[in-house]
Amino acid sequence: MQTYISILRGINVGGQRKILMADIKALYESLGLADVITYIQSGNVVFATDIPASNTDLARTLEQAIAKQYLFDVPVIVRSSAEIRHILEANPFVRREGISSEKLHVTFLAEAPPVKELEKVRALNYSPDEFVISGTEVFLYCPGGYGETKLSNKFFESKLKVSATTRNWNTVNKLVELATTP
Numbered sequence: 553m554q555t556y557i558s559i560l561r562g563i564n565v566g567g568q569r570k571i572l573m574a575d576i577k578a579l580y581e582s583l584g585l586a587d588v589i590t591y592i593q594s595g596n597v598v599f600a601t602d603i604p605a606s607n608t609d610l611a612r613t614l615e616q617a618i619a620k621q622y623l624f625d626v627p628v629i630v631r632s633s634a635e636i637r638h639i640l641e642a643n644p645f646v647r648r649e650g651i652s653s654e655k656l657h658v659t660f661l662a663e664a665p666p667v668k669e670l671e672k673v674r675a676l677n678y679s680p681d682e683f684v685i686s687g688t689e690v691f692l693y694c695p696g697g698y699g700e701t702k703l704s705n706k707f708f709e710s711k712l713k714v715s716a717t718t719r720n721w722n723t724v725n726k727l728v729e730l731a732t733t734p
Contacts, residue, residue, distance in 0.1 A: 553586060553600040555633040555731045556607070558614055559660055560595025560626050561705070561717035569624055571595070579621055583613065589730050595626070596723065598633075598730045607631060608663070627715045629660045633731035640728055643721075644684050645693045656721035657698050659683075659690035659705065665712035673711045678702050685712075692718070 560576075563569045573590035576597060580588045585599040605613070607630040614628045631639070639658060645651050664687060665673075674685060681701045682693045690708055694701040698720065708716045719727075 553602045555587070555598065555600045556610060557631050557633065557636050557727050557731055558595075558597045558599065558611065559629045559631075559717050559719065560597070560618075561629070561715070563593075563595045563626055569622075569626065571618075571622060571626075575621075576618075579617055580614075583617055591726055591730060592723070594719075594723075596719070596727055598727065607635075611662070627662065627717065629662050629715070629717055631660070633728075636724070636728050636731055639689055639724060642686055642689070643691045645682070645691060646721075648693075651693060653721045655693055655695050655697070657692040657694065657718050658721070658724050659692060659703075659708050659716050659718040661688040661690065661708070661712065662715035664688055665714050669712045673708075676711075690716070 563571045573593060576595070577588045577590050580597060580599055585601050587600040589598040590596065591598070611628040611630045615626060618626045618628070643656065645656055646653070670685060678701070680695050681703050683703055684691045692703055694703065698718070705716045705718050
């Protein structure tokens with residue numbers, strides 16, 4: 553069985569689009585997914601499956617099941633446990649001296665952005681906030697805090713023309729831990 557992490561966007565924020573994690577766990581299990589573990593209320597789910605499907609196909613299956621169950625759309629982004637471990641290793645900011653992990657975030661993109669849009673965004677500067685786009689992830693360093701940055705999900709979605717969701721560095725580390733614990 554392969555282990556995956558699914559990241560749901562925009563649930564349980566400000567009392568909107570409420571989904572209990574126990575209910576999400578039951579929904580995943582009803583789809584035949586195994587070893588389902590949820591982490592905090594923002595929609596992080598670790599699961600295992602032997603279904604041979606791409607991340608995109610798994611995400612669409614989950615989105616459709618959630619829409620059918622809750623009658624609203626929730627974008628879902630899926631990464632394999634190997635991909636999420638690679639994200640830990642690839643973050644260019646963790647090796648930089650003086651960087652607090654509390655100021656680090658990862659924006660997960662549903663797909664690789666179009667090259668034309670990518671080039672435009674890479675040319676932007678929102679100092680002191682910094683970002684590095686690598687494949688389907690955007691690594692963020694926000695010294696003033698994520699709540700104060702212009703480098704939000706909406707920013708990257710509108711500029712890169714892809715769906716996105718962001719998690720703080722501690723959450724990403726916890727998801728890796730959950731995905732690799734036997």
